[in-house]
Amino acid sequence: MSSADWDDEDVFWVNAIGLPADFPAPADGEPHADAIPRAAEAGAYNVLLHPSLTNLLDFDRLPLEHLHAVETYNQNAAIAWPDQAEARYAVDALLAGGHRLHVTVGDDAHWEHPWDRFAAWVEVRAASLDPNALLDALKAGAYYSTQGPRIDDVHVEDRRVHVVCSPARSVAVTGIRWR
Numbered sequence: 001m002s003s004a005d006w007d008d009e010d011v012f013w014v015n016a017i018g019l020p021a022d023f024p025a026p027a028d029g030e031p032h033a034d035a036i037p038r039a040a041e042a043g044a045y046n047v048l049l050h051p052s053l054t055n056l057l058d059f060d061r062l063p064l065e066h067l068h069a070v071e072t073y074n075q076n077a078a079i080a081w082p083d084q085a086e087a088r089y090a091v092d093a094l095l096a097g098g099h100r101l102h103v104t105v106g107d108d109a110h111w112e113h114p115w116d117r118f119a120a121w122v123e124v125r126a127a128s129l130d131p132n133a134l135l136d137a138l139k140a141g142a143y144y145s146t147q148g149p150r151i152d153d154v155h156v157e158d159r160r161v162h163v164v165c166s167p168a169r170s171v172a173v174t175g176i177r178w179r
Helices: 032-041 075-080 088-096 131-140
Strands: 014-017 045-049 069-074 102-106 121-124 144-145 151-157 160-165
Touching: 014 032, 032 045, 032 151, 069 088, 088 102, 102 121, 102 144
Parallel strands: 045 069, 069 102
Antiparallel strands: 014 045, 121 144, 151 160
16 A cells, blocks of 8 residues: 655555455545555554655654554665665654554565565464465564574573574564663
């Protein structure tokens, strides 16, 4: 779902994962942001896409209570607009404001260039590949975002987080409190 044309300074994009095929488009004159709560009510998992790319700083114009996640890294933007690929600032601001959201990454593949695909994705832990099982796992936060490394185990012991994974340059854990 999008709010405007690419060049509009107020544009935003939201992926509504699991949106029913018969979901009605916004009515004439309906603000595009009003589709976000309608999508959530229809069962979709709403992800705010690349807020850095659109310089989205005014979160008050979005129905945040109906967003489930924010994309914090976008591979296509990392190549084309490197200063706008990261959006951890957005998650920090939203968490500080009391909004509990998941985080994701994406490659934003447009299939026009070899660098915009298979570079960042979400690994979902679901009982099956059934679309409803995958959607339920996303909603439960049973996933992690990666640029390739595989996570085999995460556990907390003596107030320390331990991660067992394939070779990785770094592992970032996102949460509400620094402790």
